[in-house]
Amino acid sequence: MVTDTIADYLTRVRNASRAGHRVVEIPASNLKKEITKILFDQGYILSYKFEEDKVQGSIKIALKYDKFTKEPVIKKLQRVSKPGLRKYASSVDLPRVLNGLGVAIVSTSHGVMTSKQAKAENVGGEVLCYIY
Numbered sequence: 001m002v003t004d005t006i007a008d009y010l011t012r013v014r015n016a017s018r019a020g021h022r023v024v025e026i027p028a029s030n031l032k033k034e035i036t037k038i039l040f041d042q043g044y045i046l047s048y049k050f051e052e053d054k055v056q057g058s059i060k061i062a063l064k065y066d067k068f069t070k071e072p073v074i075k076k077l078q079r080v081s082k083p084g085l086r087k088y089a090s091s092v093d094l095p096r097v098l099n100g101l102g103v104a105i106v107s108t109s110h111g112v113m114t115s116k117q118a119k120a121e122n123v124g125g126e127v128l129c130y131i132y
Helices: 005-019 031-041 113-122
Strands: 021-025 045-051 060-063 077-079 102-110 111-114 127-132
Touching: 005 060, 005 077, 005 127, 031 045, 031 060, 031 102, 031 111, 031 127, 045 127, 102 113, 111 113, 111 127
Parallel strands: none
Antiparallel strands: 021 060, 045 060, 077 127, 102 111, 102 127
16 A cells, blocks of 8 residues: 555656666556646656546656667656655745756645746745656
């Protein structure tokens, strides 16, 4: 039984990219779908597909690799806010990952977005993860 579904999502993507897989399949939820859309918009994955089953559905993610070195584009996926210790940040205190080269994903009252978007909209929220 998985208690932290976001950590499971990040671990599946991390393990698949390190193993060199082209596609990874993950059980779907609305939060995972939003995180997947952000990964695609920021250029960390090639494509994604939401498949609706009878019960839960799944997300198929096509991972992205460097053309020449065959290294995964995602270097690190790090879970920040955990079920045992939630991390919240106001719009002023939102983190910058690798001086702006990485992405922090934040769950706000306006939806799930990157820290840059949250700062532009002047909203804070729960810092879910760092990606670079």
